[in-house]
Amino acid sequence: MSSAPKAAPTFSIEQRVPLASMTSWLVGGEAEYFAQPYTVEHLKEALLWARTNNQPVTILSGGTNVLISDQGVKGIVITLRKMAGAAVREENGRLHLDCLAGTSKSELLKNFLKYKLEPALFLAGLPGDVGGGVVMNAGVSEGFKPREFVEITDWVEVMRWSETKNDFEVVRLEAKELHWSYRHCEGWRPGIIVRAGLSWPLEPSADILQRVKQANQTRLTKQPLDMPSCGSVFVNPPGHASGRLIQESGLKGFTIGGAKVSEKHANFIVNFDQAKAIDIHRVIEHVKKTVKDQKGIELRTEVVYLGDWTGSAA
Ligand SMILES: Cc1cc2nc3c(=O)[nH]c(=O)nc-3n(C[C@H](O)[C@H](O)[C@H](O)COP(=O)(O)OP(=O)(O)OC[C@H]3O[C@@H](n4cnc5c(N)ncnc54)[C@H](O)[C@@H]3O)c2cc1C
Structure with missing residues (x-):
């Protein structure tokens, strides 16, 4: 497609862009359409394009x-990775990162360390x-304080469609209005x-x-x-560690294609040799079935x- 989406004259939307290199697993096919906004305004343009052209949006x-x-x-x-930047300020005895x-x-990490x-x-x-940290309520299981995003988040701003305004708008939600749980956050949808x-x-x-430094060293040793x-x-299911359950089920090293259950940490599946996404999916399904059995x-x-x-049976 030409780089001239209907609603986004200054902003390019590409076609058939490979996604594997944009993921840490290095697998996956192409995006039918693709946009990489640098600003919130660009993001809005991409969303308007999707709405005008009736295309589903994946973030x-x-x-x-x-x-x-x-x-x-x-x-x-x-992809939002270029829509980046933090404003740092000290206020009322706290460090704020917007x-x-x-x-x-x-x-x-750099800012908190400073x-x-x-x-x-x-x-x-x-x-x-x-954004991914909030969506996943990312964190660690060690007894650190804080140890999850919920503990450091004050608010989020979400871009969503407003029927009243007939336009996308940004709404601010206080963190306490959201529903946070283990590796999950809800209450901000619909929107981005x-x-x-x-x-x-x-x-x-x-x-x-x-x-x-010690925490980094521990990660290197264990992962x-x-x-x-x-x-x-x-x-982790309540009261259990998934890694331990997988290890005790004899699955360390279990391999399909280029994907295997890591020998170092059983809750990791690694792409050790040009795995396909389907290899990883099949390893996941096998692990689930074996642990259940x-x-x-x-x-x-x-x-x-x-x-x-669709059609990706294990
Ligand atoms: C080596 C390694 C170690 C890891 N260790 C940990 C760990 O210790 N603890 C932990 O919690 N996680 C860990 N993770 C997993 C991962 O890093 C976290 O879940 C992370 O927060 C995901 O962020 P992301 O930006 O990569 O999100 P993505 O993977 O890009 O997206 C995750 C989901 O969030 C959605 N999303 C992302 N951004 C937005 C947004 N702005 N608005 C709406 N939806 C959005 C996406 O659509 C997708 O559904 C690890 C991953 C790796 C590779």
Whole structure:
């Protein structure tokens, strides 16, 4: 398609863009249409284009928690990773970071570290962007304080369609209006998170850098960070650790095509040799079935499936 979408004269929408390199698993097909907004105004243009052209919208941010089908994604994929930047201010004894959704968590980490504040600890080694962090209520299981996005988020701004205005608008929602749970946040839909306001008390910890280094070291030791993955594939069922259940079911190293259950951390599935998304999906389904058969426990994926999965039987 020409770079001249009906409602977006200054903004290009591309066609048939490969998505694999935009995900941490390095798998998946093409986006039928694709846009990479740098600003909230660009995002609105892309959404208006989708609305005018009756195309479904799929949002991709850091791409570190998604499994994109080999068949690709119908409609328009909008990646937010360039819509980034954080305004930093000190106010009422707190450090405030007003972030565009595509701001990376490593950028947050840098800012919290500069002020020697505790959120740096759980953000250490946490990939992806702020928007994805809110949607997934990203965090760690260690006893850190804070350890999840819910604890550092004050508000989010969501771009959504307004029937009254007959236009897209940005609405601000206070974090306490949202429904936060383990690796999940609801209450902001419909729409797309465009900004988030994060804050933490300005109470520096002298040894935070040391502890961040330690946390990074622990990740390196326990996780297969040398191979493409999306981190933990399954959420932990109440009272259990998914990794342990998978390990005890004898699944470490279980392989289909180029995808396998990591030998280092059983809740990671790694792309060790040019895996296809379908390989990963089949490993996921096999793990679910085996754990259910052996342990009587249903595993639920943390990773979000995107795109066209019709006809992708395990
Ligand atoms: C090596 C590795 C280690 C990891 N370790 C952890 C960990 O310790 N703890 C943890 O919680 N996670 C971990 N993850 C998973 C992942 O990094 C987090 O879930 C992260 O918050 C996802 O952010 P993202 O920007 O990559 O989101 P994406 O993967 O791009 O998107 C995730 C979902 O959110 C939606 N979405 C993203 N941004 C927006 C937005 N602005 N508005 C609306 N919808 C949006 C997408 O459509 C998709 O459904 C790890 C991943 C890897 C690869």
